[in-house]
Amino acid sequence: NAGVTQTPKFQVLKTGQSMTLQCAQDMNHNSMYWYRQDPGMGLRLIYYSASEGTTDKGEVPNGYNVSRLNKREFSLRLESAAPSQTSVYFCASSAQEGNEQFFGPGTRLTVL
Amino acid sequence: GDSVTQMEGPVTLSEEAFLTINCTYTATGYPSLFWYVQYPGEGLQLLLKATKADDKGSNKGFEATYRKETTSFHLEKGSVQVSDSAVYFCALSYPAGNKLTFGGGTRVLVKP
Numbered sequence: 654n655a656g657v658t659q660t661p662k663f664q665v666l667k668t669g670q671s672m673t674l675q676c677a678q679d680m681n682h683n684s685m686y687w688y689r690q691d692p693g694m695g696l697r698l699i700y701y702s703a704s705e706g707t708t709d710k711g712e713v714p715n716g717y718n719v720s721r722l723n724k725r726e727f728s729l730r731l732e733s734a735a736p737s738q739t740s741v742y743f744c745a746s747s748a749q750e751g752n753e754q755f756f757g758p759g760t761r762l763t764v765l
Numbered sequence: 766g767d768s769v770t771q772m773e774g775p776v777t778l779s780e781e782a783f784l785t786i787n788c789t790y791t792a793t794g795y796p797s798l799f800w801y802v803q804y805p806g807e808g809l810q811l812l813l814k815a816t817k818a819d820d821k822g823s824n825k826g827f828e829a830t831y832r833k834e835t836t837s838f839h840l841e842k843g844s845v846q847v848s849d850s851a852v853y854f855c856a857l858s859y860p861a862g863n864k865l866t867f868g869g870g871t872r873v874l875v876k877p
Contacts, residue, residue, distance in 0.1 A: 657808070686865075695769070695854060695867030696809070711864065743808055753799075754865060756808035 655679055657757035659744050665763045666734045674729040674760050676744030684747045685727035686754065687711075687719060689740040696743060702727055734764045767792045771855050771868035778845055778875050786840040786871045788829075788855035796857040798822075798831050798838040799865070803852040812840075812853070845875045 660675045678685065683704045688696040688711075698711030702721040716738060718730045727746075731738060741761050745754040772787045790798070797816045801809040813822030818833035829840045838855060855868040 693773075693869050695856075695869045696865070697867075698864055701864070745809075753811050753814070756801075756810070758806075758808045 657744055657746055657755050659742075659757040659760050661760060662758065663761050665765065666731075667765050668735060670734050671730070671732050672734065672762075673731075674742055674744075674762075675726070676728065676757060677726045678744075678746040678755070679725065680746060680748075680755065681724070682746035682755075683724070683749050684752075685721065686745040686747075687717075687727070687729045688743045688745065689713065689738075690743060690759070691740050699729065699742075734762075736764045738762065739764045767796070767857060767866045769855050769857055769866055769868035771853075771871050773869070774852075774872040776871060776873045778873070780847060780875055780877050781844045782875075784840075784842045784845045784849070784873065786853055786855075786873070788838045788840065788868060790836050790838065790855075790857050792836070792857060794859060796859050798829070799856045799858065800827070800829055800838070800840050801854040801856060801867075803854065803870070805851070809854065845873075847875045847877055849873060850875045 657678045686701040687699040690696045700719040702708045705724045720728045744757040747754045768791045799814045800812040802812045803809045813824040815822040815831035821830045827842045852870045852872045854870045856865045858865045
């Protein structure tokens with residue numbers, strides 16, 4: 654039982670490049686989330702998916718897109734990376750709304 | 766909107782010292798309150814939670830009491846160990862909602 658897994662662990666991009674961050678959970682959870690973590694700002698919600706087939710914007714969605722591929726997988730895409738997107742990205746999942754969220758190990762992204 | 770404020774760190778302690786991390790919140794409704802812990806290089810893990818006023822959450826020697834009158838959820842541990850060195854996040858969420866609102870995090874360093 655791996656919990657929440659994320660790939661890659663580290664990534665360096667040049668400004669304007671695109672990439673997709675992958676997330677998968679094996680806990681049969683309905684809800685999944687993408688956060689970014691910046692020094693002194695805690696975690697901020699980018700997008701979430703309350704259930705398979707639905708996605709909604711969080712606090713800081715600009716510059717990102719998401720896909721809930723199936724119940725297990727929730728990907729985050731940066732179409733044209735900017736230095737302001739340098740951050741640590743965490744995926745999380747929960748059984749349903751309001752329940753405890755379980756976090757993946759994170760992806761450290763640097764945009765030059 | 767809702768917000769969570771934590772004391773800024775880093776907090777440096779000697780082993781067996783008493784730890785307090787202050788957390789206050791602003792909320793429009795009646796949220797659940799959480800403490801998450803992030804060990805170096807890892808994702809966040811739920812440490813404890815409280816779902817209503819006067820509830821006390823506890824885990825691994827840590828405690829926090831939901832104080833509605835002072836809108837606070839301070840984290841305490843009576844005798845810290847080196848292994849408690851981590852970043853601690855206070856957060857709130859609503860039972861019917863998806864969003865976790867985090868404080869900025871407090872880094873704790875315990876020296877032997």
